[in-house]
Amino acid sequence: MTLRLRKHSFDDDATLMMAIVNRTPDSFFDKGATWAEDAAFERVRLVAEQGAEIVDIGGIKAAPGTEIGVAEEKARVVDFVARVRAEFPELVISVDTWRAEVGAAVCEAGADVLNDAWGGADPELVDVAAQYDAGIVCTHTGGVTPRTRPYRIEYDDVMRAVLDDTLGYAQRALDAGVARESIVIDPAHDFGKNTFHSLEVTRRIDEMVATGWPVLVSLSNKDFVGETLDRPVGERLLGTLAATSVCALAGARIYRVHQVEETRQTVDMVWTIAGRRRPTSVIRGIQ
Amino acid sequence: MTGRVRVALVPGVLALLPEYASLRDPIAELRAAIDTATSWLGGDVEIIATEQGRRVAECALAARTGAAAAADVERSILVVLNGSACRTEKAPGFFDERAEVFDASLRAALATPAPEALRQVDVTLANELWADVAALPQLADLLTGARTVSVDHDAAPYGVQYWVMRWEL
Numbered sequence: 190m191t192l193r194l195r196k197h198s199f200d201d202d203a204t205l206m207m208a209i210v211n212r213t214p215d216s217f218f219d220k221g222a223t224w225a226e227d228a229a230f231e232r233v234r235l236v237a238e239q240g241a242e243i244v245d246i247g248g249i250k251a252a253p254g255t256e257i258g259v260a261e262e263k264a265r266v267v268d269f270v271a272r273v274r275a276e277f278p279e280l281v282i283s284v285d286t287w288r289a290e291v292g293a294a295v296c297e298a299g300a301d302v303l304n305d306a307w308g309g310a311d312p313e314l315v316d317v318a319a320q321y322d323a324g325i326v327c328t329h330t331g332g333v334t335p336r337t338r339p340y341r342i343e344y345d346d347v348m349r350a351v352l353d354d355t356l357g358y359a360q361r362a363l364d365a366g367v368a369r370e371s372i373v374i375d376p377a378h379d380f381g382k383n384t385f386h387s388l389e390v391t392r393r394i395d396e397m398v399a400t401g402w403p404v405l406v407s408l409s410n411k412d413f414v415g416e417t418l419d420r421p422v423g424e425r426l427l428g429t430l431a432a433t434s435v436c437a438l439a440g441a442r443i444y445r446v447h448q449v450e451e452t453r454q455t456v457d458m459v460w461t462i463a464g465r466r467r468p469t470s471v472i473r474g475i476q
Numbered sequence: 477m478t479g480r481v482r483v484a485l486v487p488g489v490l491a492l493l494p495e496y497a498s499l500r501d502p503i504a505e506l507r508a509a510i511d512t513a514t515s516w517l518g519g520d521v522e523i524i525a526t527e528q529g530r531r532v533a534e535c536a537l538a539a540r541t542g543a544a545a546a547a548d549v550e551r552s553i554l555v556v557l558n559g560s561a562c563r564t565e566k567a568p569g570f571f572d573e574r575a576e577v578f579d580a581s582l583r584a585a586l587a588t589p590a591p592e593a594l595r596q597v598d599v600t601l602a603n604e605l606w607a608d609v610a611a612l613p614q615l616a617d618l619l620t621g622a623r624t625v626s627v628d629h630d631a632a633p634y635g636v637q638y639w640v641m642r643w644e645l
Contacts, residue, residue: 472502475490476561476568476634 192403192442193370194243194324195301196283201268202465203348204437204456207243207283207304208236209409210266218422220445222409226269228259233273237280239449245304247285248269251380253336259290267294268378268404283326287335289313304445306407309358317400318416319366325357326373326405331381335339347386348393350408351376352400359402373443375405379413387413391432407437407445409452430455438463479550481645483614483618484513485586487558487638488608499567502634509640514617515542516625516642517552523578524611529556543637545554555615559583559604567635569606579637586641589619600614607637621645 201203210232214221227365245468248265249257257265269474273282283297283302287310292303296317303318305311308330311403318325323369329344329351344350355374358391362372374397391413397404408414415421426448433452435443437459446452461468490496491503492510501507514521514536520537522534533554559579560571585593594616602609622645629640 277515467499469501470498470500471496472491472634473570475493475496476503476636 191370192324192373193368194281194283195322195371196278197242197301198370199242201459203442204218204455205244205281205443206236206240206449206456206474207405207443208232208239208241208248208449209445209447210236210244212246212248212269213251213413216247216254221289228271230271230272230276233277233280234379238276240453241280241449243281243283243302243443243469244273245283245285245302246300246446247272248291249286249336249368251306251336253338256409256426259288262286262288262291263294268473270295270300271298283324287311287314289317290325290328292317293320296323299348299464302326302373306330306375306380306398308332308354308389309361310335312361315365315367318371319441322368322371324365324371325362326375327355327362328375328377328380329354331378333381339379342381342383344386347382347389348376348396351390352396355397356400368468372402374400374402377401377468378406378408379411384413384416387411388417391435394441395437398440403442404436404440405445406433406441407414408436409444409446409448426451434459440465479548480546480550481553481618481622482549483553483555483615483622483643483645484517484531485555485557485615485641486510486513486557486626487636487640488501488525488532489638490528490532492532492539493535506623506629506633506640510536511540512630513543513626513642514538514540514554516542517551517554518549520545521552522555523554523556523597524614525556526552526608526610529608529611532556534626546618553618554609555609555618557606557615558639559632560602561598561636563632563637564635569635572605574601575605575637576633578607579632581628582607582609583637583639585626586639589622589624589643591616591620594619607626619643619645 216225248262287307302324304326376390410425560575562569562575622643625642
């Protein structure tokens with residue numbers, strides 16, 4: 190499906206790198222490396238140079254921790270979005286938030302996508318996306334409260350649950366007036382899922398692709414990779430890229446990542462093997 | 477025959493075929509030169525080539541951006557031929573020190589043109605150097621009395637000697 194994220198449109202066969210930019214002091218991977226605004230801005234500049242099409246700016250880490258209210262979340266992201274918008278007009282700006290009030294403020298500041306990692310916890314977020322003609326990412330969390338860890342959650346069929354929830358969310362977005370070409374679905378690895386669930390979702394990601402909605406996967410350095418390979422944060426790139434390959438072969442379109450260049454190469458290689466992309470420059474044997 | 481005859485030469489590079497297209501064209505300059513030469517040939521074009529070379533020629537003709545020959549052109553011919561494939565260590569046929577001399581000699585005979593020299597090309601050596609010279613005898617006949625219009629391309633970027641040339645008589 191053709192994808193439009195506010196004023197930015199992408200061809201049916203385009204894959205997109207969504208680079209994570211944390212405006213947090215405590216996210217699991219970067220551990221506050223981009224907490225300072227200038228450091229976050231340098232991160233944006235770097236990933237833009239590396240070819241990321243999207244930056245995903247977040248003001249609250251996903252894991253439990255100190256309560257961050259609306260005012261503090263807005264203070265972390267709204268002005269920053271405006272600064273990125275002014276400096277990088279061609280970059281798609283996504284904001285990782287579940288709150289409608291924050292969503293409205295960042296869209297006003299120039300954000301193009303609301304990445305709701307918490308599966309529609311705030312039902313008014315879709316109205317904000319519709320109001321600003323922004324894109325929205327519809328995730329599956331199994332109905333958990335934002336910023337909680339999965340605990341003894343089980344599913345009869347995890348992919349069935351993922352499909353039911355993400356498609357239901359997509360329909361709510363449509364009903365609210367979000368443009369069809371601006372809705373993305375995301376199984377949300379590790380959110381409301383143990384590692385076995387995330388592995389199964391990865392294995393069956395083609396079922397999401399088959400729905401026709403563009404699929405986003407957020408695999409980067411997550412615990413399901415770490416537990417599968419017994420690797421701590423910082424040693425999960427190879428596992429992340431292996432999972433990325435599986436999702437790319439199935440046809441996932443957007444990759445939310447810490448490492449842009451490595452993921453871009455992986456996705457391009459798999460996309461080309463799948464026959465959806467031409468190789469970059471071939472001459473050997475045909476010169 | 478009262479009208480003019482136009483002859484163009486291109487190499488049988490498979491990378492010219494759409495099924496071997498890349499995102500970034502590794503032979504953009506060659507492709508542009510071929511477009512110039514094949515467009516100059518005009519309407520109905522005869523092809524002199526091996527079976528594989530014919531595919532390249534047909535593709536080149538289909539892809540050209542123009543085909544407006546002068547009104548008095550009676551016959552147009554596209555010949556597929558190239559020099560050695562042994563110009564460097566990374567060349568398809570590996571490096572052969574005889575390749576550069578062979579190509580220089582063939583280049584001179586083509587560019588003059590010198591039909592008799594073309595007829596005397598050492599075919600055994602050409603085969604050892606992986607050159608495509610199957611069309612040489614017919615090209616030599618065609619170029620008797622011809623004048624060179626242009627050498628549009630002369631390069632060996634991937635260890636294979638390419639020429640794009642045009643003649644008229």
